[in-house]
Amino acid sequence: MSASLVTPLDVARIKGDFPILERQVKGKRLVYLDSAATSQKPLAVLDAMDRYYREYNANVHRGVYTIAEEATAAFEAARAKVAGFVHASHPHEIVYVRNATEAINLVAYSWARANLREGDPIVLTHMEHHANVVPWHILAAERGVQLRWIPLTDDYRLDLTDLPALLDGAKLLAVSAMSNVLGTINDIRPLADAAHAAGAHVLVDACQAVPHLAIDVQEWDADFVAFSAHKMCGPTGIGALWSRRELLEAMPPFMGGGEMITQVTVDGFSPNEVPWKFEAGTPPIAEAVGFGAAVDYVTALGMDAIREHERALTGYTLDALQRRFGTDLTIYGPLDTAVRGGAISFLFEGIHAHDISQVVDEEAVCVRAGHHCAKPLMRVLGVPATTRASFYVYNDEADADALIDALARAEKFFAL
Amino acid sequence: MPGLEDLYREIILDHYRAPRNRGELPVPPAHKAEGFNPLCGDEVVLYLVVDGDTVTDLKIAGQGCSISQASTSMMSAAVKGKSVGEARRLIRAFKALMSIHESKLEGEGDGEDLRAELEGVRLGDLEALQGVVKFPVRIKCATLAWNTLQQGLDEIESD
Numbered sequence: 001m002s003a004s005l006v007t008p009l010d011v012a013r014i015k016g017d018f019p020i021l022e023r024q025v026k027g028k029r030l031v032y033l034d035s036a037a038t039s040q041k042p043l044a045v046l047d048a049m050d051r052y053y054r055e056y057n058a059n060v061h062r063g064v065y066t067i068a069e070e071a072t073a074a075f076e077a078a079r080a081k082v083a084g085f086v087h088a089s090h091p092h093e094i095v096y097v098r099n100a101t102e103a104i105n106l107v108a109y110s111w112a113r114a115n116l117r118e119g120d121p122i123v124l125t126h127m128e129h130h131a132n133v134v135p136w137h138i139l140a141a142e143r144g145v146q147l148r149w150i151p152l153t154d155d156y157r158l159d160l161t162d163l164p165a166l167l168d169g170a171k172l173l174a175v176s177a178m179s180n181v182l183g184t185i186n187d188i189r190p191l192a193d194a195a196h197a198a199g200a201h202v203l204v205d206a207c208q209a210v211p212h213l214a215i216d217v218q219e220w221d222a223d224f225v226a227f228s229a230h231k232m233c234g235p236t237g238i239g240a241l242w243s244r245r246e247l248l249e250a251m252p253p254f255m256g257g258g259e260m261i262t263q264v265t266v267d268g269f270s271p272n273e274v275p276w277k278f279e280a281g282t283p284p285i286a287e288a289v290g291f292g293a294a295v296d297y298v299t300a301l302g303m304d305a306i307r308e309h310e311r312a313l314t315g316y317t318l319d320a321l322q323r324r325f326g327t328d329l330t331i332y333g334p335l336d337t338a339v340r341g342g343a344i345s346f347l348f349e350g351i352h353a354h355d356i357s358q359v360v361d362e363e364a365v366c367v368r369a370g371h372h373c374a375k376p377l378m379r380v381l382g383v384p385a386t387t388r389a390s391f392y393v394y395n396d397e398a399d400a401d402a403l404i405d406a407l408a409r410a411e412k413f414f415a416l
Numbered sequence: 417m418p419g420l421e422d423l424y425r426e427i428i429l430d431h432y433r434a435p436r437n438r439g440e441l442p443v444p445p446a447h448k449a450e451g452f453n454p455l456c457g458d459e460v461v462l463y464l465v466v467d468g469d470t471v472t473d474l475k476i477a478g479q480g481c482s483i484s485q486a487s488t489s490m491m492s493a494a495v496k497g498k499s500v501g502e503a504r505r506l507i508r509a510f511k512a513l514m515s516i517h518e519s520k521l522e523g524e525g526d527g528e529d530l531r532a533e534l535e536g537v538r539l540g541d542l543e544a545l546q547g548v549v550k551f552p553v554r555i556k557c558a559t560l561a562w563n564t565l566q567q568g569l570d571e572i573e574s575d
Contacts, residue, residue: 351482352479352480352481352482353481354456354481354554354557355481355482355483358420358423358551358554359420362419362420369456370455370456370457371456371457378457384456384457384458384459384479384480385456385457413420413424414429414432414482
């Protein structure tokens with residue numbers, strides 16, 4: 001129906017790397033447009049995890065036998081890959097956690113409880129995911145810290161007009177690098193500079209950004225960066241907290257148990273070095289191996305190529321949506337692809353997001369409907385829910401066209 | 417495999433497009449009951465007037481998906497003018513209609529005990545909502561209005 005979209009990725013070949021995309025649903029080709037929730041997994045990641053369980057499954061940092069050494073080496077090699085991927089200055093600045101949510105909770109329970117007092121301000125934004133809201137609500141209830149909010153502009157970006165006042169006296173700025181609802185990319189460096197000038201630490205929820213943009217945590221000059229493996233072709237159950245080594249060293253342990261100690265007596269314990277100080281208990285070893293394989297996979301595609309591909313596909317889809325549906329459809333997010341990622345939230349006039357997503361499912365098109373774990377944002381937008389389509393490396397214009405055709409069918413179905 | 421026509425029956429779409437008894441009533445004398453589905457943001461608001469033993473007036477407000485809003489409209493048409501006892505029988509019957517299938521899905525027997533709730537109750541148009549049970553995640557959308565009605569009647573009774 002349209003001229004072929006040229007992007008730096010060979011999507012036809014990439015699709016072949018993802019076994020799930022061969023699946024038919026309701027007799028139709030699976031069109032997966034919910035990668036902002038979780039990405040699909042390439043064979044390279046599945047194989048790496050399978051190989052670990054089949055060939056060298058053993059606990060890490062314990063045994064002296066060969067396969068235990070192999071397991072430990074693979075576990076730590078994956079950490080180095082993750083560190084390199086986000087340009088950490090050392091692998092030991094990467095703490096393995098379950099997901100970005102746990103990374104943020106680690107900072108809230110360890111760093112914040114050791115450093116924040118009653119009345120200390122924490123600055124958040126109206127576009128945060130619940131993962132970067134609720135831990136701070138819990139801290140506010142427990143410690144009486146004060147939450148301040150950066151509002152949004154009419155074009156769905158951060159309204160920084162009152163930033164100096166909001167940061168005045170603040171101890172922490174906790175901000176998303178890319179909104180999971182609006183797609184908005186936030187320019188972290190100037191925010192970090194302003195926060196540091198005000199004496200605040202900076203936590204970046206990079207869960208949506210790390211899979212889609214080349215990230216350099218040092219260039220950001222952040223203090224904490226949280227992200228997950230499962231949105232970047234890796235497995236669920238593992239993510240990372242990056243922080244500067246001296247900060248991690250000064251922080252008290254989060255959870256106690258095996259692995260996180262150097263010495264335990266009946267009288268007490270001495271914590272292990274970072275990052276293991278924060279990794280109590282047997283870690284998700286196969287998942288770490290899969291995380292490393294996911295880094296290899298997306299690195300081979302090239303993060304700049306991924307960004308360029310998604311930017312082209314997002315622009316194509318935004319144009320097509322507006323052309324096809326005009327004013328019947330409202331897009332919640334910037335229209336300029338230079339400042340947004342590939343998550344597109346929208347609503348049809350008079351049709352609920354859930355009804356849309358139900359009807360497009362008949363065409364095997366997977367989109368998400370709901371509040372996307374961003375209820376404060378939904379309230380700001382004045383909507384109960386949106387429908388969201390989101391792209392990744394295996395999506396192409398045929399997927400975008402399938403979405404638009406399915407939406408046209410849904411609109412017709414519910415037409416008044 | 418269930419199709420869309422099972423879920424979105426014509427009578428349901430009709431209630432969704434042209435909801436019955438839409439509006440508000442002054443509180444008091446009306447009683448206001450609100451129900452929310454926190455997962456999807458569906459919201460049902462009921463204004464209930466119970467005079468003696470009869471639901472003499474009822475208005476509905478709120479927002480949500482077609483299933484939640486159509487179910488609310490159909491509920492209002494079914495309950496208005498009925499006795500509180502009949503309204504409660506309808507609530508039990510409707511929830512049984514949904515639960516029989518749910519308990520089958522969850523392997524909790526064949527729902528024979530629930531069938532008793534349906535004996536002698538005329539659901540009429542409401543039976544169109546039966547197709548919802550083939551889409552388990554949408555059952556909550558259909559039952560929201562009825563849970564809210566039950567809550568409203570309970571609140572009126574305890575006043």
